[in-house]
Amino acid sequence: EAVSRKFYEGYRERFWTxxxxxxxxxxxxxxxxxxxxxxNARRFVQLLLGRVLFLYFIQxxxxxxxxxxxxxxxxxxxxxxxxxGFYWNILEPLFFSGLNRPGGKKExxxxxxxxxxxxGGLFEAREEYFEGDEVLRPYISNQLFGGLLEFLDSYNFxxxxxxxxxxxxxxxxxxxxxxxxxxxxxxxxxxxGTYYTPRNIVSFMCRESLFHHLNGLARVARDAFDDLFDAPxxxxxxxxxxxxxxxxxxxxxxxxxLDPAVGSGAFLLGMLHEIVHLRSVCGRALGEAExxxxxxxxxxxxxxxxxxxxxxxxxxxxxxxxxxxxxLSLTVDEDEPSPLPNLDYRIxxxxxxxxxxxxxxxLPPRTGPGFEKEHDLFGSTKDQGVLFVDxxxxxxAAIVRHLSSYYSTTADAEKRRLRESxxxxxxxxxxxxxxxxxxxxxxxxxxxxxxxxxxxxxxxDLPRDWAARLQEGQRHIExxxxxxxxxxxxxxxPITPLRLFFAEAFAGNPGGFDIVLANPPYVRQEILRPIxxxxxxxxxDFFSGTADLYTYFYARGLELLREGGVLCYIAPNKxxxxxxxxxxxxxxxxxxxPQLIVDFGDLPIFEATTYPSILLVKKxxxxxxxxxxxxxxxxxxxxxxxxxxxxxxxxPMRVEDLSPEGWTLExxxxxxxxxxxxxxxxx
Numbered sequence: 022e023a024v025s026r027k028f029y030e031g032y033r034e035r036f037w038t039x040x041x042x043x044x045x046x047x048x049x050x051x052x053x054x055x056x057x058x059x060x061n062a063r064r065f066v067q068l069l070l071g072r073v074l075f076l077y078f079i080q081x082x083x084x085x086x087x088x089x090x091x092x093x094x095x096x097x098x099x100x101x102x103x104x105x106g107f108y109w110n111i112l113e114p115l116f117f118s119g120l121n122r123p124g125g126k127k128e129x130x131x132x133x134x135x136x137x138x139x140x141g142g143l144f145e146a147r148e149e150y151f152e153g154d155e156v157l158r159p160y161i162s163n164q165l166f167g168g169l170l171e172f173l174d175s176y177n178f179x180x181x182x183x184x185x186x187x188x189x190x191x192x193x194x195x196x197x198x199x200x201x202x203x204x205x206x207x208x209x210x211x212x213x214g215t216y217y218t219p220r221n222i223v224s225f226m227c228r229e230s231l232f233h234h235l236n237g238l239a240r241v242a243r244d245a246f247d248d249l250f251d252a253p254x255x256x257x258x259x260x261x262x263x264x265x266x267x268x269x270x271x272x273x274x275x276x277x278x279l280d281p282a283v284g285s286g287a288f289l290l291g292m293l294h295e296i297v298h299l300r301s302v303c304g305r306a307l308g309e310a311e312x313x314x315x316x317x318x319x320x321x322x323x324x325x326x327x328x329x330x331x332x333x334x335x336x337x338x339x340x341x342x343x344x345x346x347x348x349l350s351l352t353v354d355e356d357e358p359s360p361l362p363n364l365d366y367r368i369x370x371x372x373x374x375x376x377x378x379x380x381x382x383x384l385p386p387r388t389g390p391g392f393e394k395e396h397d398l399f400g401s402t403k404d405q406g407v408l409f410v411d412x413x414x415x416x417x418a419a420i421v422r423h424l425s426s427y428y429s430t431t432a433d434a435e436k437r438r439l440r441e442s443x444x445x446x447x448x449x450x451x452x453x454x455x456x457x458x459x460x461x462x463x464x465x466x467x468x469x470x471x472x473x474x475x476x477x478x479x480x481x482d483l484p485r486d487w488a489a490r491l492q493e494g495q496r497h498i499e500x501x502x503x504x505x506x507x508x509x510x511x512x513x514x515p516i517t518p519l520r521l522f523f524a525e526a527f528a529g530n531p532g533g534f535d536i537v538l539a540n541p542p543y544v545r546q547e548i549l550r551p552i553x554x555x556x557x558x559x560x561x562d563f564f565s566g567t568a569d570l571y572t573y574f575y576a577r578g579l580e581l582l583r584e585g586g587v588l589c590y591i592a593p594n595k596x597x598x599x600x601x602x603x604x605x606x607x608x609x610x611x612x613x614x615p616q617l618i619v620d621f622g623d624l625p626i627f628e629a630t631t632y633p634s635i636l637l638v639k640k641x642x643x644x645x646x647x648x649x650x651x652x653x654x655x656x657x658x659x660x661x662x663x664x665x666x667x668x669x670x671x672x673p674m675r676v677e678d679l680s681p682e683g684w685t686l687e688x689x690x691x692x693x694x695x696x697x698x699x700x701x702x703x704x
Contacts, residue, residue: 028176028192029200035169036204039066039161046160052149053159065150065159067204067338071345072116072143073169074197077178078349079137084358086134095129096170099163108161117153120144123431140431141348141361194349195220201285201342218540218591219626222635223291225663229637230536230589231295233616234276237585237639239268249302259302266306273299276329277526279534281373281578282541283332286343289368290350292538293325319354323362326351327428331523331534332368340370360431365440366424371517374573377559378516379458379497383450385524386418413453416446421524447518451508459501462494469494519581533583533640540591541574543631546601563608567601569593575605579613582640588613594620594634597684607681613638615649615676619667620686624654648673651686 044062047053053062076085076092085091099107110130119127119136121144127136151157176192199220218226228250235241248260249269261269273296280288300321304314326347334340344364351361376382420443427439469491504515520527526534546567549556556573557564563576571592578588596602597620609615619635626633652671659666672688 025196025199028196029203031172032200033204035172036066036070038168039070039165042165043159043161046162050151050157050159052151061149064338064341068147068150068341069161070169071201071341073112073173075143075345075349075352076115077173078194079139079352079358081178082352084137086136092170093174096163096166100167102163105160105162107163107166109158113153113158116144117146121146121433137358138431139358139361140363140433141344142363142365142436143345143348143361145433145436194346194353195290197349198285198287198290198342198346201346218287219660220287220291221661222591222626222663223287224295226538226589226591226635226637227288227291227295228664229617230278230538230587231273231292231299233587233637233639234535235269235272237587238272239265241265241269249299259306261303261306263307266303270300270303270307273329274324276536277523277534278330278536278538279523279526279581280330280332280539281537281574281581282539283334283343283368284336284339284540286332286346286368288538288540289330289332289343290346292330292536293322293347293350296325296329297321319351319356322351322354326364326367327362328525330367331526333371333373333517333519334368335370335372337370340368343368362428363430363436364428366427366443366522369517369519369522371514371519373517373519373577374559374570375516375555376519376577378451378454380558380561381454383417383447383454383516383518383521385421385521385527386414413450416450417521420446420521424522424524444512447514447521448508451515452505455501455505459498462497462501466491466494466498529583531583531585533586534581535583536587536589537578537582538587538589539574539578541571543593544570546570563604565601565604568604569595569601572596572602572605576608579608579638579640584640586640587616587637588640589635589637591626591633591635594622594632597634597686602683603681606679606684609636609638610676610679610681611642613640614643614647615679617667618649618651618674618686619663620651620653621660622654624657624660626660643676647676649676649679650674653686 040059040062043066044053044058047062052058053065073092079085080089080091083089088094095111096107099111114127114129115136119129119134120139123138125135125137126133128134129136146152150159152159178192232241232243232246235246236243245259245261245265251259259266276296278289278292280286283289297318301314301318304317305311330347332340332343334343344367347364347368348361352358423439423443423446427436427443430436430439469487472487507513508515523534526532546569549570553564553566560573560576563573565572571590574592575588575590575596578590582588596605615636615638617635617637621633621635623632650667650671651674652667654660654663654666654670659670674686674689678685678689
């Protein structure tokens with residue numbers, strides 16, 4: 022912990038020094054000026070330093086010209102010298118010509134070096150920062166890099182990933198994730214409601230979600246599941262038979278997991294580690310040799326990142342960090358370098374709560390009898406049904422095919438082509454939606470006008486319901502025109518078409534994610550005033566004018582789950598009793614079945630007092646008499662060993678006792694006694 026804190030403080034100091042100096046040195050360049058100048062400088066520095074840190078890990082593996090001190094040796098000629106030579110002559114060619122281009126031998130400032138082709142988007146020159154442009158590219162002084170490299174060289178970068186319970190003195194990828202999580206400025210954290218979840222809580226939520234998922238598919242008993250995690254990655258064979266091991270292996274191989282508020286990617290990394298662990302111990306139960314299992318770790322991680330985990334976040338910085346952490350986790354287990362997967366459409370920058378245009382999401386292609394094989398979208402060889410016959414259907418099909426190809430595409434030109442094709446097809450779908458809905462609302466306004474003429478009434482004399490309809494139509498038309506104008510001006514997407522971007526999760530029957538887990542943002546309703554009309558339109562009857570933002574993530578999370586899927590959130594417990602939480606309470610006990618409720622009260626899970634609780638539900642109506650497991654924590658020591666605390670303190674509680682009027686998390690016997698006393702008092 023001391024090493025982690027020391028590294029974080031040193032890195033944080035240098036991070037903000039870079040931000041300040043980049044703005045000063047590039048003050049004549051428009052991107053680093055004006056209202057967004059500071060934010061753009063911060064994003065650029067985060068990208069730049071993330072790349073440098075990534076280099077330190079692959080340098081440790083000998084992937085940079087087979088040298089363990091590649092960067093220090095290349096910086097030596099620039100040490101103490103003025104100018105931006107190290108960035109321009111060494112790092113830019115290393116990023117954009119070396120790691121971003123095929124081939125093994127690359128020229129770095131007149132020197133031929135063995136540099137792998139990694140790509141994945143991390144080392145792609147960003148046009149918004151004029152990277153690679155010899156005239157407009159950013160100026161970054163040698164002195165800045167001198168201080169940074171001296172600091173990084175004082176630590177040992179290891180490629181051995183720690184678990185939630187390790188105490189490591191090295192800088193490993195997981196510790197680096199914690200550094201990234203904490204680097205956001207305090208004021209931004211409060212503004213966005215972002216609080217990062219401790220690793221042991223992440224691990225607990227991932228394991229509980231997996232248990233309830235596997236229990237539903239393979240009927241895995243609790244003791245058998247716990248035994249799987251008691252077994253280390255190498256060593257003891259778990260106490261399950263080969264049939265169950267094969268069922269678990271198949272189940273986790275096809276699982277689809279979404280974090281709709283991904284932040285720095287903690288839950289996706291947590292799920293990645295837990296799935297790898299399950300596949301490893303199941304392989305041991307099936308008789309596979311340890312040396313074979315160890316050799317498959319990188320292969321498994323690449324499959325999991327490409328098939329099993331997905332994320333969304335409004336923050337560009339958060340998405341960059343989440344992608345970087347997944348790339349790092351993949352790289353540490355690979356013996357030989359190979360191109361990184363493209364994660365732009367796996368970790369999507371967008372708004373989870375803005376998915377619908379006029380109440381309708383953009384859906385992936387429909388299926389039905391007679392679908393042509395050449396339109397196969399997900400690698401299957403069987404007929405998949407008939408696509409929409411209209412233009413919108415053809416475009417959604419094209420988008421899904423391009424998304425599938427984009428993940429593993431390595432050629433820059435092909436990546437640009439696919440991105441542009443996706444953008445153009447989505448833009449055409451949006452334009453079609455806008456035109457359709459604008460025409461519909463104009464038709465409504467015309468009908469009201471015609472009725473007014475027939476009755477010889479002026480607009481001001483219309484019946485109240487007619488006037489309300491007229492105002493509603495005008496409001497929708499104004500919104501549509503504003504969205505269209507903003508999109509045509511600067512490419513601002515009014516929605517995030519999650520079901521289209523994550524179409525493979527909705528291709529099955531039932532469609533939807535198997536697990537949705539998150540730490541949704543804690544933003545109070547007072548700050549939501551500008552977006553409340555959007556939330557009302559998006560969520561209809563679920564909307565409450567006094568509800569905090571996290572409640573809408575419960576509704577959206579359930580929408581994105583398949584029937585029988587698992588939702589697991591850590592969020593404030595205030596909805597359990599507050600008036601604004603009635604819709605949320607009703608939703609979670611009628612459209613879903615609570616499986617586990619852990620209330621932490623005012624225990625210090627986060628840096629601020631947020632009254633967090635963990636709620637795990639299945640997307641299915643509760644059976645009569647169903648009992649959920651409830652645990653109310655009252656000691657900080659329980660946070661470190663939350664699983665054990667739940668086992669010791671948990672008690673069963675009937676879903677019927679979770680009233681829409683308010684939830685009282687109390688042992689049933691005590692609750693009955695209180696209710697009887699209330700009845701006696703009222704008599």
